[in-house]
Amino acid sequence: MGINARNVVIGRDNDRSAIAAVRDKVVTKHLLQTAGIPVAPTLTAVEGRLGLARFDPSLLPPTWVMKPARSSQGRGVLVAARPVAIEVARRHAERIVAGEHSDLDEDVALVEPLLRPHPDLAPDGLGLPDLRVIVHRGVPLLAMVRLPTVASRGRSNLHQGGIGAAVDLTSGRITRARQHGRPVEHHPDDGRPLVGMPVPHWDAVVDLAVRCGPATGLGYLGVDAVVDARRGPLVLEVNSHPGLEIQNVCGRALVLS
Amino acid sequence: MQLTPHQLLALLPIAIALALTLRLVVGLRTVGVFAPALLALTAADLGARDVAAALLVAGGAGFAVAPVLDRLPIARQARLGTLVIVVAAAVVATGVLDGDAVGLPMVVLAIVVERTWSDHTVAGARAATRLCGTTLASAGAIAVALTWIGPVLLTEHWVVPSAVGLGACLVVGGYRGLRVTELVRFRRLLRAERAAVAS
Structure with missing residues (x-):
């Protein structure tokens, strides 16, 4: 086909x-x-400016995966197989929420435990x-x-x-x-x-x-x-x-x- | 051939039908379905040499600035806007395009550069080069076709090229078979199927 x-x-x-x-x-x-x-459990879903302001990466477990809710082909997936700097996590969430990885005006950053x-x-x-x-x-x-x-x-x-x-x-x-x-x-x-x-x-x-x-x-x-x-x-x-x-x-x- | 805005719009349906054929029948993946059509119309209007020079300038400027923009903490839309401005400035500064209607090529060129860079960051340089190359090759093929068909169709009433383009879109849109690129992609499967039928 x-x-x-x-x-x-x-x-x-x-x-x-x-x-x-x-x-x-x-x-x-x-x-x-x-x-x-x-389905994979959700640790948190960061949505909009308010969500970003409330997002505290220090509360996440040592390992996790952050992905855009509406991207495809694995775009914008950050795998934290070992602890990453809080600023790195925050910056990645900001880019996802701004629609950087999904070619949209806005998106949601989904954080799941590392499987x-x-x-x-x-x-x-x-x-x-x-x-x-x-x-x-x-x-x-x-x-x-x-x-x-x-x-x-x-x-x-x-x-x-x-x-x-x-x-x-x-x-x-x-x-x-x-x-x-x-x-x-x-x-x-x-x-x-x-x-x-x-x-x-x-x-x-x-x-x-x-x-x-x-x-x-x-x-x-x-x-x-x-x-x-x-x-x-x-x-x-x-x-x-x-x-x-x-x-x-x-x-x-x-x-x- | 220098085209009036009216003639450009008359050729648009033909360019779109050709772009659709390249996508649905040949199977070429390009930056958007219609970017090659718009680039080809630009080439038909302003001349292939000028547009090729503009592409080189725009591509050079765009790829020089894209990695810098990518690191700036600004929204994607702002990045695209900045890219359009940089591409336009580079083209104006070098004077490679000297036509009346350069707004369209500016935007198309900036989008081609932006999409290619985006592909580069996601899928790597090889995939991005392939996407950009296929887009330009498709635009070139459409431009060549337009230089053959265009003069003939433009002697007719504008309804004629529109009707031809519309008809071609409907016919090509109904094609359900394998694309030419899929004949290559699935060649082993097809060979095995033929062998099974033969036995």
Whole structure:
């Protein structure tokens, strides 16, 4: 499926108000929580000048993540894996609230605890792998896990050197993996075999992904989830216009139900 | 060809239809869908050499000042405004554009510089260079097409280029197939699908 065909499906199956809702991570979280879908906890949400004046970074735990509520493609995400200066946190929040990372007049700075990957998925310190499940009208179609690497500087973006690994929807095991478009059998950093590796809590991940459709009102969606070491599967984001690279990762074309 | 404002507006639908074709059929990702169309119209009006020189001056000035602006504690909109002013000042100071209607290219050039810089900070220099290069190449292709089609269409009533542009937009807008760039992006999948069908 190409972008043109995907956009037709989106125009048909995704309501405009639902698209607008999932572009805002604060609204998305609210919708998902209302539907009983676990999401990453919110430490604080900084909104407007008043919110900035009240924002006290010294009250945050030592590690956290700050992200714009309405940015895309990982823009403006500050990961505090170790304590950062209060001024750095405050300045980043100011830039987010000013809409710097979302090309808007204003935005909300969302602060969440730093999630730790489930040890079966990645050792701590190599970044947080995220799972992507494409769902159409309640049917999961394709799934992949994006594994960060040293080359991708801990980010899971595939074009920056992250590994894209296809996950079999039934068994929850990785069936093939690619980095920079080339097949890889083992993780380049720690040598773990990737093909055949089971994704922990897989059934729960698929269940959450399927429930995100009715919760957000989207008929065609890409659900980004993580498996946190302590909290288990959590939905990070819901995409109304999920990218198509998953087809290359899985080696299968998207065929709609 | 020096164009009157009326002729510029008459060619706009054609430029837009060509820009849409490059996006929806070819699959080129540019700074906005219509920035290449506006740049191409400018080139058709003021001459490709002048616009290329203006691009060099604007790009040089913009990229020199963008990293400095990025560090200033000012709003994004103020940064874009400052960028437009700097780009305009550089173009005026060097005298590379000497036409009646340079306001449009100023704004388009500033937006191209701003978006490219923004892409540079998010996705890296390679992605930004690709975006900027694709935008300029698209603008160049549209400008060449306009120099061929324009004189023919401009001899007709203004309704003709408008109708041609509108019709082309509707036809191209209905295209649902793979874009040319996707034939490359998904070539392995397509090959595997063909092999499966053949067997």
